[in-house]
Amino acid sequence: MNKEKLKLKIIYVATIAAMIVVLTLFAGFFAPNDPYATSAEGIRMAPSFSYPFGTDNLGRCVFSRVLYGGRTTIGMTFLLVAIAFVIGTFVGMICGYFGGWLDRFLMRIADVTLAFPQMVIAIAVAGILGGGLWGVLLALGITMWVSFARLARSHTYSLKSQPYISAAILSGKSDFYILTKHILPNILAPLLTNALTQIGVTMIGISGLSFLGIGVQAPMAEWGQMIAEARAYIQIAPWAVLFPALAIAITIIVFNYLGDLIMDYREL
Amino acid sequence: MSEVMLEGKKLHKSFSDKNGQILAVNNVSFSLEEGEFLGIVGESGSGKSTLLRMMAGLEEVDGGNLYYQHTDYTGDAAKNTGRFLQMIFQDAYASFDPRMKMRDSVMEGVKRKNLKDTSEEKEVEKRLLDLMSGLGLDDSLLEKRPKELSGGQCQRMSILRALLSGAKILLCDEITSALDVVTQNQICKLLQRIGRESNVSIIFVSHDIALVSKFCTKMLVMHEGQVVEEGSTSDVIASPKHPYTRQLISCSRGLSL
Numbered sequence: 001m002n003k004e005k006l007k008l009k010i011i012y013v014a015t016i017a018a019m020i021v022v023l024t025l026f027a028g029f030f031a032p033n034d035p036y037a038t039s040a041e042g043i044r045m046a047p048s049f050s051y052p053f054g055t056d057n058l059g060r061c062v063f064s065r066v067l068y069g070g071r072t073t074i075g076m077t078f079l080l081v082a083i084a085f086v087i088g089t090f091v092g093m094i095c096g097y098f099g100g101w102l103d104r105f106l107m108r109i110a111d112v113t114l115a116f117p118q119m120v121i122a123i124a125v126a127g128i129l130g131g132g133l134w135g136v137l138l139a140l141g142i143t144m145w146v147s148f149a150r151l152a153r154s155h156t157y158s159l160k161s162q163p164y165i166s167a168a169i170l171s172g173k174s175d176f177y178i179l180t181k182h183i184l185p186n187i188l189a190p191l192l193t194n195a196l197t198q199i200g201v202t203m204i205g206i207s208g209l210s211f212l213g214i215g216v217q218a219p220m221a222e223w224g225q226m227i228a229e230a231r232a233y234i235q236i237a238p239w240a241v242l243f244p245a246l247a248i249a250i251t252i253i254v255f256n257y258l259g260d261l262i263m264d265y266r267e268l
Numbered sequence: 269m270s271e272v273m274l275e276g277k278k279l280h281k282s283f284s285d286k287n288g289q290i291l292a293v294n295n296v297s298f299s300l301e302e303g304e305f306l307g308i309v310g311e312s313g314s315g316k317s318t319l320l321r322m323m324a325g326l327e328e329v330d331g332g333n334l335y336y337q338h339t340d341y342t343g344d345a346a347k348n349t350g351r352f353l354q355m356i357f358q359d360a361y362a363s364f365d366p367r368m369k370m371r372d373s374v375m376e377g378v379k380r381k382n383l384k385d386t387s388e389e390k391e392v393e394k395r396l397l398d399l400m401s402g403l404g405l406d407d408s409l410l411e412k413r414p415k416e417l418s419g420g421q422c423q424r425m426s427i428l429r430a431l432l433s434g435a436k437i438l439l440c441d442e443i444t445s446a447l448d449v450v451t452q453n454q455i456c457k458l459l460q461r462i463g464r465e466s467n468v469s470i471i472f473v474s475h476d477i478a479l480v481s482k483f484c485t486k487m488l489v490m491h492e493g494q495v496v497e498e499g500s501t502s503d504v505i506a507s508p509k510h511p512y513t514r515q516l517i518s519c520s521r522g523l524s525l
Contacts, residue, residue, distance in 0.1 A: 162362050163357035163358075163359055163362045163363040164362060164363050164364050164365045164373070166324075166326055166346070166355065166357070167354075167355070167357070167363055167364075167373075167376075167426075167429065168365075168376060169326070169345075169346045169347055169350070170324060170326075170346050170347075170349070170350035170353075170354055170355055170377075171350055171376040171429075172347050172348075172350050172351070172377070173347075173376060174347075181365075182365050185365075185367050186365070186366070186367060
């Protein structure tokens with residue numbers, strides 16, 4: 001595929017991604033109803049004009065809840081990826097640049113973390129912490145920094161032997177200067193691409209934990225938690241499961257696709 | 269007799285790999301006088317680049333000593349050796365941060381002096397522009413990034429950066445091997461002129477004995493980590509003693525025994 005076509009495609013997909021973010025971020029503006037208002041008369045109503053995605057078991061507007069739930073899921077995802085990005089990049093750069101015992105020590109910790117499936121650790125940690133927003137962040141964050149750290153380390157390591165780094169050292173520049181002015185800007189692109197692909201994984205993680213009941217707690221709207229709640233009456237009101245599930249699927253596909261496209265673009 | 273700028277005595281360096289220890293630099297001594305143009309010749313893997321990196325403090329010295337104007341600086345980090353020597357690398361493009369403008373890259377060495385007042389800043393700017401025209405570089409190149417320059421321009425920029433930092437010694441590591449023959453000649457002539465005019469001493473590492481013999485006044489021939497021959501260029505070319513030197517000369521174009 002040629003580069004211009006790919007660029008156009010990236011712009012399209014990025015626009016969709018931006019739309020999803022804006023829609024959920026300003027959920028208060030776009031939501032037609034209060035996501036937490038229950039109504040005894042309007043239980044499990046099919047989609048209509050005033051309730052586009054129908055209502056759930058407590059008569060709450062599913063559309064509004066999907067928007068507000070997106071704010072929780074996407075907001076937490078971004079926060080978590082950002083924290084993992086910063087910590088992982090910092091650790092990776094230090095390891096790759098200085099090497100030595102600190103590098104060996106931190107990378108062995110990373111290896112041990114990688115030895116367990118991410119979701120298993122997350123379930124264990126979230127279970128011990130008893131759920132809740134911060135429990136989920138910690139449970140998923142414990143393993144997430146590793147991918148950033150390894151990536152940052154390998155890129156830093158290969159950059160370190162570049163002549164322009166040697167030239168900067170010979171110019172009397174400090175390690176801090178070299179790391180921030182020469183290395184960080186040059187390893188940022190692959191790290192940001194990794195961040196994009198991590199968004200999908202993290203979303204599945206957050207929604208998955210909430211679905212299992214050890215993530216975000218009711219009545220707070222969150223996609224996984226909404227599915228878990230509504231699955232009991234899926235035969236009567238399938239829309240209460242369908243729409244949050246669709247929201248998860250679409251969001252993850254869009255962000256993963258965007259990450260893949262950008263990765264392809266960078267390789268061209 | 270002019271002053272000795274850089275001196276190495278019985279330098280050793282070994283690397284370990286899966287086949288055991290490899291002696292990259294084995295008992296090498298050399299001396300470089302003020303304004304001298306010293307060539308180091310040898311094939312790939314002969315240890316000449318390692319030797320150069322040791323001089324710059326970019327590679328640890330396993331044994332032996334290094335002196336700058338008779339002061340021992342063995343074991344000094346490259347951060348400090350940069351005060352009196354600068355290195356110019358084989359890959360001119362990789363010698364500059366691809367994301368930085370040439371101006372920021374070449375000024376890196378100068379900024380250590382903390383340019384506080386504007387008069388000093390102006391002086392540096394003037395020196396920069398003087399050097400630019402002296403090296404045959406257009407001022408507009410300063411606002412460009414390395415990718416937008418030609419290989420020759422980029423290599424001149426490296427030389428500019430080294431000179432701007434006030435270094436008295438230039439260590440050139442195969443700096444012309446990626447350039448075409450015409451540019452190769454221009455760069456070497458330029459170095460020769462710089463050496464004469466600004467009293468800068470130059471060590472020129474190359475595998476091309478013909479090129480070295482054309483420009484350098486003195487030369488060392490390295491083979492498997494050892495110096496097998498040294499002396500003035502004319503002597504070495506006219507009567508090589510070591511069979512390896514003879515082989516090098518007979519294999520190169522433009523030189524004959």
